[in-house]
Amino acid sequence: MPYIVKFASSKKKRQKTLIMKILVCISNVPDTTTKISFTNNDTTFNAAGVQFVINPFDEWYALVRALELKETLGGNVTIIHVGGADSEPTIRKGLAIGADDAVRIDTEPNDAFAVAEQIAAYAKDKGFDLIMAGKETISYNSAMVGGMLAELLNLPYISLATKLDIAGSVATIEHDIDGGTEVVECPLPFILSANKGMSEARIPNMRGIMAARSKPLTVVAPIASDKLTNIVSYKLTAGRTDCKYIDASTPEKLVELLHTEAKAI
Amino acid sequence: MSVLVYTEIGKGKIKKASLEAVNYGKRIAAQLNTSVTAIIVGGDADLSDLGKAGAKKVLKLKNDKLTNLDGKYLAEAIEQVATAENSTIIVFSHDFTGKEVAPRIAAKFKAGIVAGAVDNPVISGDSFSVMKNVFSGKATAVYSINSAKKIISLLPNSFPVLLTDDTAEIADFTVNLDNITSPVKVKEVKKDTSELNLPDAEVVVSAGRGMKGPENWGMIEELAKSLGAATACSRPVADMHWRPHHEHVGQTGVAIRPNLYFAIGISGAIQHLAGVNGSKTIVVINSDKDAPFFKSADYGIVGDAFEVVPKLIQAIKDFKANQN
Numbered sequence: 001m002p003y004i005v006k007f008a009s010s011k012k013k014r015q016k017t018l019i020m021k022i023l024v025c026i027s028n029v030p031d032t033t034t035k036i037s038f039t040n041n042d043t044t045f046n047a048a049g050v051q052f053v054i055n056p057f058d059e060w061y062a063l064v065r066a067l068e069l070k071e072t073l074g075g076n077v078t079i080i081h082v083g084g085a086d087s088e089p090t091i092r093k094g095l096a097i098g099a100d101d102a103v104r105i106d107t108e109p110n111d112a113f114a115v116a117e118q119i120a121a122y123a124k125d126k127g128f129d130l131i132m133a134g135k136e137t138i139s140y141n142s143a144m145v146g147g148m149l150a151e152l153l154n155l156p157y158i159s160l161a162t163k164l165d166i167a168g169s170v171a172t173i174e175h176d177i178d179g180g181t182e183v184v185e186c187p188l189p190f191i192l193s194a195n196k197g198m199s200e201a202r203i204p205n206m207r208g209i210m211a212a213r214s215k216p217l218t219v220v221a222p223i224a225s226d227k228l229t230n231i232v233s234y235k236l237t238a239g240r241t242d243c244k245y246i247d248a249s250t251p252e253k254l255v256e257l258l259h260t261e262a263k264a265i
Numbered sequence: 266m267s268v269l270v271y272t273e274i275g276k277g278k279i280k281k282a283s284l285e286a287v288n289y290g291k292r293i294a295a296q297l298n299t300s301v302t303a304i305i306v307g308g309d310a311d312l313s314d315l316g317k318a319g320a321k322k323v324l325k326l327k328n329d330k331l332t333n334l335d336g337k338y339l340a341e342a343i344e345q346v347a348t349a350e351n352s353t354i355i356v357f358s359h360d361f362t363g364k365e366v367a368p369r370i371a372a373k374f375k376a377g378i379v380a381g382a383v384d385n386p387v388i389s390g391d392s393f394s395v396m397k398n399v400f401s402g403k404a405t406a407v408y409s410i411n412s413a414k415k416i417i418s419l420l421p422n423s424f425p426v427l428l429t430d431d432t433a434e435i436a437d438f439t440v441n442l443d444n445i446t447s448p449v450k451v452k453e454v455k456k457d458t459s460e461l462n463l464p465d466a467e468v469v470v471s472a473g474r475g476m477k478g479p480e481n482w483g484m485i486e487e488l489a490k491s492l493g494a495a496t497a498c499s500r501p502v503a504d505m506h507w508r509p510h511h512e513h514v515g516q517t518g519v520a521i522r523p524n525l526y527f528a529i530g531i532s533g534a535i536q537h538l539a540g541v542n543g544s545k546t547i548v549v550i551n552s553d554k555d556a557p558f559f560k561s562a563d564y565g566i567v568g569d570a571f572e573v574v575p576k577l578i579q580a581i582k583d584f585k586a587n588q589n
C-alpha cells in the first residue's frame with residue numbers, strides 16, 4: 001500500500017501531537033443570483049460586476065463540517081484555493097467562518113485537472129489526515145477535482161458524502177450512491193467530496209471577520225502544468241420564450257397540448 | 266483503437282444512461298472509422314441492448330474486488346481494458362459512478378476530460394471539441410481537448426436512446442487487481458425503494474412549499490403515477506422533512522433534465538431553476554400569477570393546486586383511456 005509508505009511520517013506525528021490536520025479545497029464562484037455574461041466574442045467570462053462567493057458545497061458542507069470536527073476532536077483546518085489575488089476576499093471569508101489558515105496557489109485554474117494537480121503537489125508531503133472538496137463547483141460543474149486528487153495522491157476517495165464522523169483514526173461516512181446511500185468505514189487519511197447533509201450553514205460573526213484579517217494566508221507558486229483542455233467559446237442558454245397559459249378549469253387542454261404540441265406525453 | 270464506453274446494469278437490465286453513452290460512443294466511432302467496445306462489470310443480465318445501442322464488442326469484467334463499487338478497483342480495471350484495447354477515447358455517463366471513476370481515469374492517463382457533455386464532439390483533424398453546461402445551465406461552453414487520450418462523461422438525458430437490430434460479440438475480460446488494495450469497508454447499503462430513479466426519469470412531478478404539508482402529497486404521487494413519473498421537491502420541502510432528501514432538486518440538490526417537468530406550488534427561485542432548467546418542457550401550476558417560475562415555463566396554469574391537480578389527474582386518466 002504505497003500511500004501508507006508516503007504518509008508514514010505524518011502518522012507518527014499524529015500519534016505524538018494528536019492533532020487532526022484537515023485541508024478544505026475552496027473555489028471562488030459567481031453567486032447564483034448574479035447575471036453572467038461573456039466578452040471577447042464570447043470567449044471570456046466577464047467578471048466585471050459579478051458577486052463572487054465560496055462555492056456553496058465547499059462552504060456549507062465541507063468547511064463547516066471540518067470546523068465542527070476540529071471543535072470536537074481538536075485540530076487545524078487549512079483552506080486551499082487555486083486562483084489569482086482577486087479571489088482573496090473569498091479566502092478571507094473562509095477564514096472568517098473559522099478556518100485557521102489559508103493557502104493560495106497563485107495561478108488561474110485552467111480546468112479541474114489543473115486544480116487537482118496544484119493541490120496534490122502542495123498537499124503530498126504535508127501529512128493532512130483528511131482532504132475535503134465540495135460536490136462540484138456551481139461555475140464549471142465538473143465534480144472531478146476530488147477523484148483526481150485521490151488518484152494523484154493515491155488515497156481513498158469517498159464521493160458525495162452526506163455524513164462524516166471520526167473516531168480515533170477511522171472515519172464513518174455515509175454517502176450517496178446510485179439509487180441509494182452507502183455507509184463506509186475508511187481509515188485516515190482520505191479524500192471526500194461533500195454533499196448536502198454534512199452540516200448546516202454558518203454565518204461569520206464580527207469576531208471571526210476581525211480575526212480573519214490576521215490569520216495567515218500563504219501564497220504558493222504553482223508547479224508547471226499542461227493545458228489538457230481549454231474553453232473555446234461560451235454561449236448563454238436561450239431562455240424560454242413565452243409561457244402558454246391554460247385556464248385552471250380546463251386542465252384537459254394542457255394534456256392535449258402536451259400530447260400534440262410538446263410531444264411530451 | 267476502439268471507443269471505450271463504461272456501462273452498468275441496474276434493476277436487472279442495462280441502465281438507460283449507459284445506453285445513451287453507447288449511442289454517443291457509436292456516433293464518435295463513426296466519425297473516426299472505428300467501433301465501440303462496451304465494458305460491463307459482472308454482466309449477469311441480458312446484454313443484447315448493448316449491441317442494439319451500437320457496441321461491436323462487450324467485455325465482461327470479472328474480479329471479486331469489483332462487486333462493491335470502489336473507484337480505486339474499478340479505475341484500475343478500466344485502465345487495464347483501455348490499455349489492452351489501445352483506446353484513446355473513453356466515454357462514461359456523468360452519473361454517480363462516472364463522477365467517482367472518470368476523474369481517476371483522467372488522472373491516471375493525464376487525459377483531458379469534459380465532464381457533463383451535452384452534445385456530440387466536433388472532430389476535425391487534430392481538433393476535438395465538446396460542449397457542456399456551465400454556470401448551472403445558464404450557459405454552455407465548448408471545450409477543446411488537447412491531450413492524446415480523451416475522456417467524456419455524458420450528461421444523462423441529453424439524447425434519446427436509439428436501438429437497432431445489431432448484435433455485439435460478448436467476451437470475458439480478466440483484470441488483475443492482485444496488487445491493488447483499498448481500505449474502504451462497506452458497512453451498509455440502503456437502496457431507496459422508489460421504482461424510478463429521479464435522474465433517469467423522463468417525466469418528473471415536483472412540488473414545493475405551496476403544498477402546505479406532507480399530508481398533501483397523495484395527489485402529487487397520484488399525478489406522478491398517472492404519468493409514470495418520478496416525484497421531486499424543492500429544497501425547503503426536503504429541509505422540513507416533508508419529503509426524502511434524495512427528491513430535492515436544484516442547485517444544491519439533484520440536477521435533472523427530464524422530457525417533462527411539472528412544478529406545483531414552487532415559486533421558481535433561481536437556485537431551484539439551476540437544477541431543472543435543462544428540462545425539455547416545463548409546466549408550472551401556481552396560485553400566484555406573478556410567481557417567477559412562469560417566466561421559465563412552457564405551459565402555465567394559474568390556480569390553486571388543491572383544485573387543479575385532481576382535475577389534471579382525471580384529465581390524464583381520460584387521455585390514457587382514450588389512447589388505448
Ligand SMILES: Cc1cc2nc3c(=O)[nH]c(=O)nc-3n(C[C@H](O)[C@H](O)[C@H](O)COP(=O)(O)OP(=O)(O)OC[C@H]3O[C@@H](n4cnc5c(N)ncnc54)[C@H](O)[C@@H]3O)c2cc1C
Pocket residue numbers: 056472473474475476498499500501502513514515516517518529530531532533534535536537540550551552553556568569570571
Ligand atoms: C445557495 C442556495 C442554494 C439553494 N439551493 C436550492 C435548491 O437546490 N433547490 C431549491 O428548490 N431551492 C434552493 N434554494 C432555496 C430557494 O432560494 C428557494 O427558497 C426555494 O426554492 C423555495 O421553495 P418553494 O418554491 O417550494 O417555496 P416558496 O418560495 O415558499 O414558494 C411556494 C410557492 O407556492 C405557491 N403556492 C402557495 N399556495 C399554493 C396553492 N394552493 N396552489 C398553488 N401554488 C401555491 C406560492 O405562490 C409560491 O410561489 C437555495 C437557496 C440558496 C440561498
Ligand SMILES: Nc1ncnc2c1ncn2[C@@H]1O[C@H](COP(=O)(O)O)[C@@H](O)[C@H]1O
Pocket residue numbers: 024025026027028055057058080081082083109112115132133134135136137140141142143144145146
Ligand atoms: N480553483 C480551485 N481551488 C481550490 N479548490 C477547488 C478549485 N476548483 C474546484 N475546487 C474544489 O473541487 C471541488 C469540485 O470542483 P469541480 O470538479 O471543478 O466541480 C470544489 O467543490 C472545490 O472543493
